[in-house]
Amino acid sequence: QKEVEQNSGPLSVPEGAIASLNCTYSDRGSQSFFWYRQYSGKSPELIMFIYSNGDKEDGRFTAQLNKASQYVSLLIRDSQPSDSATYLCAVRKGGSYIPTFGRGTSLIVHP
Amino acid sequence: KAGVTQTPRYLIKTRGQQVTLSCSPISGHRSVSWYQQTPGQGLQFLFEYFSETQRNKGNFPGRFSGRQFSNSRSEMNVSTLELGDSALYLCASSLESGTYEQYFGPGTRLTVT
Numbered sequence: 478q479k480e481v482e483q484n485s486g487p488l489s490v491p492e493g494a495i496a497s498l499n500c501t502y503s504d505r506g507s508q509s510f511f512w513y514r515q516y517s518g519k520s521p522e523l524i525m526f527i528y529s530n531g532d533k534e535d536g537r538f539t540a541q542l543n544k545a546s547q548y549v550s551l552l553i554r555d556s557q558p559s560d561s562a563t564y565l566c567a568v569r570k571g572g573s574y575i576p577t578f579g580r581g582t583s584l585i586v587h588p
Numbered sequence: 589k590a591g592v593t594q595t596p597r598y599l600i601k602t603r604g605q606q607v608t609l610s611c612s613p614i615s616g617h618r619s620v621s622w623y624q625q626t627p628g629q630g631l632q633f634l635f636e637y638f639s640e641t642q643r644n645k646g647n648f649p650g651r652f653s654g655r656q657f658s659n660s661r662s663e664m665n666v667s668t669l670e671l672g673d674s675a676l677y678l679c680a681s682s683l684e685s686g687t688y689e690q691y692f693g694p695g696t697r698l699t700v701t
Contacts, residue, residue: 509688520678520692521631565631574644574686578631 480504481568483579490586496553498582500566503547508571510542510549515563515581524551524564556586590615592681592693600699606667609696613660613681619643620662621690622654625676634677637662638685666698674700 482501490496500510509528513521527533527540527549539552549568553560563581593612601607613620621644622634633646637656654664660681666673676697682690 511688520695522692523689526688567631574636575633575646577633580630 479579480577481566481579483564483566483582485580486583487585488582490556490584492556492558492586492588494556494586496556496560496584496586498551498553498564498566498584499548500550500568500579501548502568502577504568504570505544505547506570507544507547507568509569510540511567511569511576512538512540512549512551513565513567513578514560515565517562521565553584556584558586558588560584561586592679592691594677594679594693594696596696597694598697598699600701601669602701603669603671605669606665607669607698609664609666609677609679609698611662611664611679611681611693613662613679614691617681617683617691618660619682619685619687619690620656620660621680621682622662622664623678623680623692624648625678625695626674631678634664636685643685669700671700674698 511526512524515521527542533540537554541550565581566579567576595610619638621636625631636644640656651667656662676695678695680690680692
């Protein structure tokens, strides 16, 4: 079992819809969780991080963390074609700086 | 404020050679991390430098090394290159070691032939 798993996609959603991206992790000692967006040919950029159970909202983005079920998700409301990218989930264990990344989910938002 | 810069952007090397990549962090940032990104393995952490000291190290062979200078600029060296070292090498800077927010540079695309 990989430490951080994501469905590679592509996930295709129409413009204006909610895109839901999921990530599961295997280590129960994981404490901080990150979502990055990476456009084709570009470097990753941090969208948000979360470390407490529940939801964290930032604009159109909401991260949801459920440590009991060992998953973290990213919801993108009112999806736009400019949201089309690969979304990387990263996890850090408690006491460690070293992040483990998932392979990413490709999101396509079509007009 | 200028972002993270990496040089060179593209590099072609032959097996057995060595290579040095450079990263200049955002002004005021003291931590620099290096990552390797490949289609097969995804994004993997190499190491992190803070205050000229390696603070954390990923699971890579000793052929991969780095250093950081007093101005926080960092270099990464790969010796005895192998075909499998072909990858996008990214550096990321953050204010302090362990902070959540890190900013990636554009990367250096290394091709080993």
